[in-house]
Amino acid sequence: MSLLYLKHFELARPPFQITPDTDFFFSGSRRGGILSALQHVACHEEGIVIVVAEIGSGKTLLARLLIAHLADNVDSVYLANPRFSRDEIITAISRDLGLTDLSSSTEGSLARLHEELLRRHAQGRRVMLVVDEAHAMPPESLEEVRMLSNLETDRHKLVNIVLFGQPELDTLLADRKLRQVRDRVIHRFELPPLTSEEAEAYIDHRLRIAGWRGGRLFSPAAMALVIKASQGRARRINLLADKSLLAAYAKTAQRVDKSHVRTAFGDLDANPAQTRTAASRRGWRLGVSSFALGAFLSAAVAWWLAHPAASASPAPQTAAAVQDGMGTSSRAVSRKVSPVVSPVVSPVVSPVVSPVVSPVVSPVVSPVIAEPDPDMIITRTEAAVADPQQRGFTLQLATLPARVDLAKYLNKIKPHVDLSNVYAHRRNYADRAAVAIYLGSYPDEQAAREALSALPPQLRADHPVLRTWAGIRAEQHP
Incomplete structure (x- = not known):
């Protein structure tokens, strides 16, 4: 349906598809800083990192962008569906690294994986395991992932682990049975909901990437209603903005107004009178920068x-x-990454103390x-x-x-x-x-x-x- 309004608004591509697309990555609300920090961890630090966010906040897009921009010497393993048993998860990781001659026993497969990790380490390569939707993992599988973090040489870990999940991941890790997993966490990042200002910049950013060259396409009242109903969640913003553009196209309007957004609500079975902004519910926080283009008509x-x-x-x-002034990040990060801002490191899960990566400013x-x-x-x-x-x-x-x-x-x-x-x-x-x-x-x-x-x-x-x-x-x- 989104394709219907492209020509009407002179767009080159759909701006609000909910399928993760790294071309549309928005670095505001700390996302750019978190991405940069994750890449720094991948190249320099060892242990388990967790990234927590509500559903529809952009976790999967961030995970894919992280993998796409890893340093040349970092190999990645990506598990999009981690509902594996203890035995299955070792097999899945091994096969993603190209291993086929696996043992029928978990212990044998783990030994074969250990050999492969040692081989890559000897070649100067690092391995990063990225698990999406980690809150859905069975506890015994999480414990098996923790065992992977024990694989090491006399000086270095052989695999770094990043777990992306909903807030339920915190609840899962709080279980006393998983305290050894929790103790391995070296950094914890949280993707906050977009503030009102950030949500407006996010919408403008996606429109510009899609080819929009005019002024503000959404009226102030329409923008305010989209932001209020979405509660700062990127996926919800995409759904409402897409259907609002479709409603405007159906009315041959050149600008999206509040009535078009209300029509979009009807399509999504949403009731704007019952929505609450994330500002009143959680207390929105200012993020890093908006990654948006400003333009004159x-x-x-x-x-x-x-x-x-x-x-x-x-x-x-x-x-x-x-x-x-200008800031510089670490050489390993800046060499590969372009659409991100300077590293920002979130508080670490207690009791681990996380180093802060700060930009160097020179005139x-x-x-x-x-x-x-x-x-x-x-x-x-x-x-x-x-x-x-x-x-x-x-x-x-x-x-x-x-x-x-x-x-x-x-x-x-x-x-x-x-x-x-x-x-x-x-x-x-x-x-x-x-x-x-x-x-x-x-x-x-x-x-x-x-x-x-x-x-x-x-x-x-x-x-x-x-x-x-x-x-x-x-x-x-x-």
Whole structure:
């Protein structure tokens, strides 16, 4: 059904399918930081890691993205359905590593697996076992996984283990019979529900990845209703947003309004009067960054450039007061991963103490630009984007059609910002050339949000958004 509205809204692909698709990964609400931390664990640390989240929060997508971006020397074993008995789980892991000559006994199969792990270790390779839906594992199977964590050389474990599960996994591990499993846990991460701001950025992010190039497709009232009913769960957002777009298409509407969302509720047998936001139920927490694109409508940009009076009043250059900076992550992580932000490590299950992986901040010095020089700004931006060490955040002010005179746009914003902090980057959206405009480079989300709130009204009116340099680097360029 989603295919019906693609042409109507000029989308290249369905934006809200519930099947996990790594192209649509949203790094906000700590997800990017957790992914980066998991990759660090895969390359440097040893033991059991657990990731806990409510149903429909993106666990499977995170697990698949983790496997897709492991370092070259890390081999993965992925168990999507862990409802194995004690005997079956060793066989499943062994076969996933390519072993076929297995013993008929569990002990024999475990010995053969141990030999294979030792062989790979001698070749300088690491093995990571990723178990999805781990809350559904029988306790005896979890205990068998714990036994795998005992396989080691005199210095190193032979297999790292990541368990993804619903909150019931915590309950399962609290059983006294599984205390030895619990004691092996070195990190515990939790995917929180999306806050209202993050959910809005998530919807915009998926629309942009799908090819949307206009302004806000959902009206404020429609967006608020989707967010309220979804309770911050990504899968629920996808279902409601998809059916809302279908309802708008059926009415030949060019924008989704509240009535279309109510129609979507009817299709899902949902009652918006009985829904509660996750903010009231759990107390939403701010996450890492939104991974979203901000954009002007082409007509709005053209009008703005043609009406000097619309932005003639000067405003203090407060956004430029934030010092440019960048953060770097470990070499093993940054070499393979592009759509993530700096590592963030969650609290560890007691009594294990988890090291905190912090970004290193170093200043970036930009040349002072007295007059707008588009070529100079584009050249400087290309160098920044191409540098894999350029980390942290920036503010995306606008996405301009390629035909718009960039010099004229820069003259428009010059009274409000320091041009030495402005970046302009050519890219393609849905195979159409465009120029994205960014402001500043900030070492962390807090600094970027402070700069965002300090923008003058003339720039805030077009809904600028936070971006990560890593995310920008991963996008399609001409």
